[in-house]
Amino acid sequence: MIQKNEFFESIVNNRQKHPERLNASFNRIEEVLQILSIVKADEIIEKCKTEIDHSRNQLTDNEGVYVYKTINSLCTEKELKRIAELLFLSEISTKEAISLHEEYKIPVSHLEKDIIPISGDGAWITDNVNRRFLDMDSNYSATNLGMSNREIALGIYNQAIQLISMKEDRVHIPRTRFLKNIHEMLPDGLTQFYWQNSGGEAVDKALKIAKAYTKNAGVVAMKGGFHGRTHGAVSVTYEEKYRKPFFLHNQDWVHFVEFNDAEAVKNLFEKNKAKTVILELVQGEEAGIRPAEREFPKKLRDICDQYNGVMIVDEIQTGFGRTAEKENQWFASMVYDVIPDIMTIGKSFGGGYPVTAVVTNKQVSNAMKPGYDGSTFGGNPMAMVAAMIATRQMREKNITKNVIERSQQIINGLKRIRDENNSIGEIRGLGLMLSFQLSSPEKVAEFQKEIARNGVKTSLSTREWVRFLPPLIISKTDVDFLLKAIAQTLQII
């Protein structure tokens, strides 16, 4: 049964318990009454409106008391409980949320407003109007362990009440704990860390380290590759429209070659135009889901060995089990049986906390000198707590095993659906980085919209490809749900 003060606090926030929340807005209360089809909603709204100054502002404490009393007198216990639950998840309305984002966002990207997620459990998301979705995106692979995490939350809490931050340069304890436990997951010899906060930043620094080591500014990058958005990272990202507005499209130090074309890399190394090559082993953003040909990474390894070059594998999206074919293949480079000189890691590394890193071997690392870089937040205590707990959860949950099983289940399911419905074209991917082809980009858009109605949130699409990057903890039952939703959706569109 609902505690009276619990319902009260869903309207007039108790800051001692919830410093992150505000008082509810009346606009949100109206929304919640509607979502829950509260019988006397109209009467409540009518009665409160006379007392409320502006329905989109947070209620003042006095207004909140009035609203509380009104709802309390006109609703059943059961209704109060449901109202409190939904208000606790968000005390702010859809309209407010969207309008403030629209008003104050620098429009460097499309504002996504079709779903406003407010809580997650397992592979599922609940949105602010009480819909549930199976998450087939996991925030571009940043929430592989799901959208909420009590153990990481508690670890961060404990750290923040003790020592909330410390710069990259200084020895601290949470980073020491992390270093005690990580090495079994890493490719052989990749032991040296430089901590950063975003993926783009890690790539940017990896390029700096490679250039300083090779004493050659040149970098070979792949057509179709995506590595991030800083000046350095976007320069090696293929899409010209990501570079041109910033005059970064004709960089003399960057050479793009066809994905899988090892000869082209060799030629550039031979001519001394470059001594560094950077790639994703599974291209994710700009090429549907496109795994490298099996022998390509090994050829690059040989070329780098021959010319004393540096092979950077960007594992930001592929890392931490996403592409596993065998148990404990934590990185795509393990699947391809190749050891890069530098690896960038990020996304799910901290279970949702922004923490990334450049990882390299002793030889490359030793070429760095104090003064070459520096970071305020890189490898900070909260980040290291999150990374230690997240990577431990990955091992303990044996998620690479789950990746292998769920990947097979999805691929087999898609093939079965294709047998009965010829709208699916090619199916491709590695592990739980999967995509399938429909007839056109328009068809994909239609599919995404329709399957959302069936409770599945897809990943961003690329042209005629539907992409899936589910959290790696997705269950067998979840995948059954997914496959059923796909089949149903394809029958309708």
Place this chain on the structure above:
Amino acid sequence: MIQKNEFFESIVNNRQKHPERLNASFNRIEEVLQILSIVKADEIIEKCKTEIDHSRNQLTDNEGVYVYKTINSLCTEKELKRIAELLFLSEISTKEAISLHEEYKIPVSHLEKDIIPISGDGAWITDNVNRRFLDMDSNYSATNLGMSNREIALGIYNQAIQLISMKEDRVHIPRTRFLKNIHEMLPDGLTQFYWQNSGGEAVDKALKIAKAYTKNAGVVAMKGGFHGRTHGAVSVTYEEKYRKPFFLHNQDWVHFVEFNDAEAVKNLFEKNKAKTVILELVQGEEAGIRPAEREFPKKLRDICDQYNGVMIVDEIQTGFGRTAEKENQWFASMVYDVIPDIMTIGKSFGGGYPVTAVVTNKQVSNAMKPGYDGSTFGGNPMAMVAAMIATRQMREKNITKNVIERSQQIINGLKRIRDENNSIGEIRGLGLMLSFQLSSPEKVAEFQKEIARNGVKTSLSTREWVRFLPPLIISKTDVDFLLKAIAQTLQII
């Protein structure tokens, strides 16, 4: 009185309560016994060593039980309490912490290992060997509210158990709450946000936005300026040694001019070589502490207005009250009475959580188009919770008032000391970004070392300048302590 299980859990970790901790190492237990001068330390160590496999590994649960029983039988209640307290703050020894950092750090910066901080309260830090220091650095200004923060910790906890992450593109509730409350702190018209994770990243993106708006690749930057380390940010950073190893020292789009030389900027704009100027209003890293001349920013504002150029003020270190001369001057641009077109903010923005942003006006913002950028972690829910609570604390604690008072107290105190001791040269700075001159860099090093013995942790020095960037919550009593320590130290060295 100490609970038996509390002492036990300081050795054999209770992961349910402390997922971020490990079992203690025996090496740390030896260290703690020594630090606390435990009477029977030798006997305890002797007895335990026969049972411990390797003193630097974490104890196994069985080993832990043995150590617990041994210490328990040979120590007083009071000793047990002190051992438990220190072990809870760190279960890992100095040796372990330093050796793991030394082994696995990419040496892009000097490893700072003289002090290993493990907890903070107010402006004070406790290190792992139980020393206390007044923090005169606040992590390059990232922990202006102090080194621990219970309210931010709780807010992040609540967020992480509900929705741990969400990409920059998507509408979410914590960011909406933040947007409801921030605008009173910002310069007029600077209302548009693009969220990032590190300061360098924010500068890098500010440059991209400025280039896209001006349709001119050129950027004027200041000699002595420091803006970060990504390809973009380091290109506009003056020190050549930060750029040269990465072939970023002869960038044709960057033009360095003397700090305070408005004419030079005008000439470059006039010749269309650039339409963007970036600067810190108080240079912090590479020039001791060097405030701009009072009229310089206004001249730049006029030039930008005349040529439809973009003025970027990097407020990452100066922002959120650090340089206040009057109450509620939250940014250095307010002190200089000028409104930039773009402002970068970071460091203390999230009270220690890595969150930064590019802030601009509607006009510049409107020139951006979807696809121009994108971020996985920028403005994520935990970051927005931290930023909302941190900025609210800044306002509620009225920290700009404290900055003004403590700044005067320090400056007056330094002048009094100088009257009696001629080793202090020039004193300069703004707000709580202060520095004073000694006779040589060697003297500064000696001063820093000696004052650390007196319980004061200084900021990194620059040449012959001692720098102070204390947390903005530093108290009158703390400053009295500081001034006394400075006077004492100068008498000795």
